[in-house]
Amino acid sequence: MKSYDCPILDEDRVVDELEKQMREGGAIVGYHGCDFFPEHWFHIVLVLRTxxxxxxxxxxxxxxxxxxLKDNIQCEIFQVLYEEAIASYKEEIAHQLVSNKPEELEDNINQILKWIGQWVKDHNT
Known part of the structure; x- marks a missing residue:
């Protein structure tokens, strides 16, 4: 996309390419949006906020x-990605994590590890 100096993503192709890996489980998907990914792929959706x-x-x-730059700032002000997450998936699986400082990165990793540990515990009984 010329106005953003970035390529246009073929969302259908991305989903097709990831389908087998997602079916196998245990995958983490990182992207700047989520509305085109199938809901059944995810147990948790994390939106990093700044x-x-x-x-x-x-x-x-x-x-x-x-x-x-302006569009990204505006998206953050209006919580566009979080709103997209709760509109695309069950609201209870969408969570926000603050990511302003390096220390918060470590806190976020620890929180994610706790969630994973709890999920494994809850689903392996």
Whole structure:
């Protein structure tokens, strides 16, 4: 997509390519959106959130164009990705994690590991 200086993703092809791996289980999918992935693929959906001042600096450092930068900030303000997650999947599996500082990254990893441990415990009895 020229205005964002990035390629256009063929969502159907991505789903087709991932289908076998997702059927096998144990996969983690990382992407900047989720509405085109089938609901039955996921037990949990995590949306990373960032304060706008932090996000602005990150995107600016990466050399994002002005349009992409403004649109990303606006998406964060209106919680677009979280709203997409709760509209696309059961609300109880969609969670937000704050990701502003490196220490929060470690906290998020620990939280995710706890969720995984609990899920395994709940489903292996």
């Amino acid at each position: 304060d706008n001042s932090v996000l602005y600096k990150r995107l600016e450092t990466r050399g994002c164009g002005e349009k992409k």
